[in-house]
Amino acid sequence: MHRVKHPPVRNKxxxxxxxxxxxxxRRLHVSADAxxxxxxxxxxxxxxxxxxxELQRVNHQPCAVPPVPNSISSPSAEGELPAPV
Structure with a gap:
């Protein structure tokens, strides 16, 4: 007698x-343990x-806006232009 193999449930x-x-x-790009x-x-x-x-990925991503370098954000001396970036 052959055992009937039921098809997998697609949403589980x-x-x-x-x-x-x-x-x-592979589909979710996570490890088996995760x-x-x-x-x-x-x-x-x-x-x-x-x-x-997806919620875990959104919560663990770094800030989307990069920090501003100190040379631009700090007030420059009078008459000087900020250094080009």
Missing amino acids: IDLTDPGQVRAWT LKTVVGKVGNSVSAVTKEI
């Missing part, structure tokens, strides 16, 4: 399937995991 991540773990880590941590936190729903990973 199965961490017991190495193929799915590999595919989702994926397992997020699934443990929000559940195995693809939409919930994707949303949580």
Whole structure:
């Protein structure tokens, strides 16, 4: 007798399937450990995991506006122009 293999549920991540773990880590650009941590936190729903990973990326990104160098922001002596950047 052959055992029937059921197709995977498309909107859930199965961490017991190495193929799915590999595919989702590549798709979401995270490590397997990070994926397992997020699934443990929000559940195995693809939409919930994707949303949580995007939120983590947004919260951990550095400031989008670069800091102004001190030579431009500091007041210059009278009659002097700031140094070209």
